[in-house]
Amino acid sequence: MLGFAILLAFNFIGYVIQMGLHLPLPGNVIGLILFTAALFAKVVKLEWVEEAASLLTRHMMLFFIPYTVGILLFLPIIGANLVAICGGIVGATAVVLIVTGWISSKLGKEGEKYGG
Known part of the structure; x- marks a missing residue:
């Protein structure tokens, strides 16, 4: 559950930044960039989100x-x-x-x- 919460938090933060700054970039892309930066900066550990990301990747076809x-x-x-x-x-x-x-x-x- 922690992994899903982290992923959703970054997605939400991206949308808030996009709406607040009126950026032409989608909020989920901003959130993904922030999430990637947090992974590289070791703010978020891969182990925390690996299981949730793996589950989402396995069932990606449902999103299409x-x-x-x-x-x-x-x-x-x-x-x-x-x-x-x-x-x-x-x-x-x-x-x-x-x-x-x-x-x-x-x-x-x-x-x-x-x-x-």
Whole structure:
């Protein structure tokens, strides 16, 4: 129970910070960043949250059911725009792969200059 309480506390703190400071970042992401910082700073021990996090991870598929139902609700709209959606996904993936390959090849050549 302690693990769930810690995870929920960080989630709540993230939402409070987001609402209080009107940040464009979601509260749960802020809470996750704070939780990660607390783990690295040894404020929170991994043993305290490991069991609760493992349970949540094992049953993660349950968290995606509402999104799946929502997608089914908009299936006619998705079907009407399927070509644009697929084109955007394929195009974005191709651009990311090309840019990543170009950057890594440039970094590889820079490393060779310095004996890397």
